Ligand SMILES: Nc1ncnc2c1ncn2[C@@H]1O[C@H](COP(=O)(O)OP(=O)(O)O)[C@@H](O)[C@H]1O
């Protein structure tokens with residue numbers, strides 16, 4: 001295959017999107033069932049309406065706030081438990097099964113429990129995001145720290161770095177950083193899903209709430225118009241982290 | 252045994268003095284696990300400005316001995332005295348050079364060399380100058396901003412050497428530093444090391460598994476044996492310096508010492524083999 005320059009790739013992507021949208025528009029016009037498949041023009045009108053009414057901005061702000069708080073909490077918890085299971089075999093064998101179980105359990109299945117324990121409030125919604133995102137962070141911290149290159153620890157100690165905490169920051173965490181960023185990237189994707197789940201199944205709010213409430217009144221064009229920024233948010237977040245990740249790698 | 256201890260002739264205090272060093276390792280985490288005796292009562296005195304090489308079969312405790320000299324690990328018994336003071340932690344008098352280079356892959360050459368000075372909280376401007384000076388000393392001034400993975404093994408170890416030199420330590424502790432470097436580059440680096448150490452009056456402890464290298468570089472060669480972890484012999488190498496100016500390997504002293512060491516090393520390996528078979 002011929003390798004394409006960045007510009008050429010971008011151009012091809014744009015042509016692809018334009019083609020896809022044109023086919024969609026024409027098909028929707030011919031099909032003429034806007035409830036099932038609204039035309040692109042209707043979706044764009046709906047999007048514009050959501051923007052100028054301020055509805056989208058408010059919802060987006062609410063969602064991003066939830067996402068950031070949830071991710072931060074997940075990072076803190078992931079670091080604490082990741083460090084613990086990296087340093088202690090006993091802790092690893094005791095805790096690992098629960099984290100693995102949490103990793104494979106769909107977040108939506110946990111919503112009823114969160115509802116019973118924490119109610120509809122902000123705490124409950126944050127918890128859903130945390131449950132969705134924490135495990136990849138935790139596992140990447142654990143594996144990053146476990147593989148810490150022993151000789152670099154010796155190097156640091158021989159040149160005067162003293163104590164576990166300074167060693168953690170000068171060597172262990174820095175050496176693990178590429179792995180940590182990969183974990184964070186995975187976690188961010190899952191956090192977006194967790195966020196949408198929390199906003200649609202716990203209490204309506206944010207982008208998730210927008211989607212759910214327009215779905216309930218069968219405004220499919222508005223549903224699409226709300227899904228769009230949600231996907232965009234996820235893509236931006238994940239690719240941003242991926243970009244940082246590539247800059248931190250060394251070979 | 253011939254040619255054992257040379258007493259400190261001129262300076263008075265030795266650079267490093269070890270007495271009664273014992274070290275055992277426990278093989279796994281549980282309490283009644285098997286114990287490995289790595290060093291069994293090592294006494295050794297290294298003179299200031301001396302180049303001591305250590306050779307011995309693998310697993311005889313060379314690395315363990317060096318790590319104890321660096322205070323990276325503590326002996327179970329015995330004392331380590333550096334320039335007259337008992338030590339238990341790494342300090343600025345000793346610097347290590349590692350077999351696998353030990354460079355931080357995320358730091359540039361300059362940042363790697365500056366690292367020990369930053370850890371020791373030297374003023375920023377000064378650290379940069381010192382580091383650049385030592386990078387020049389090992390001939391890498393063009394590669395200051397390169398990352399380790401962009402350099403050959405020989406160049407990486409030059410960085411390792413520059414880093415050790417930049418600390419200003421009097422004592423260099425080197426664990427098979429040229430073991431992972433191709434033969435020709437290794438010879439060049441041996442010459443450079445001899446030149447630098449002579450110019451700067453460094454005390455060097457240098458582990459190697461290469462007999463030629465051991466004899467070529469050394470004022471004294473320490474032969475360890477799997478007794479386990481004991482000093483089998485210390486032998487002086489009376490070859491004139493600078494050794495870069497003539498063919499050391501053709502010198503009869505080189506041939507004598509090398510031949511002697513090889514017989515001893517061979518005997519040790521054979522004794523070991525027969526013990527294992529019994
Ligand atoms: N951290 C350690 N834990 C357990 N055993 C060790 C450790 N370090 C060294 N040993 C053991 O001590 C002995 C000496 O090892 P070492 O000093 O590395 O030998 P050498 O460098 O001469 O090859 C070996 O039997 C080795 O297995």
Ligand SMILES: [Mg+2]
Nearest residue numbers: 313314315426
């Ligand atoms: Mg070794």
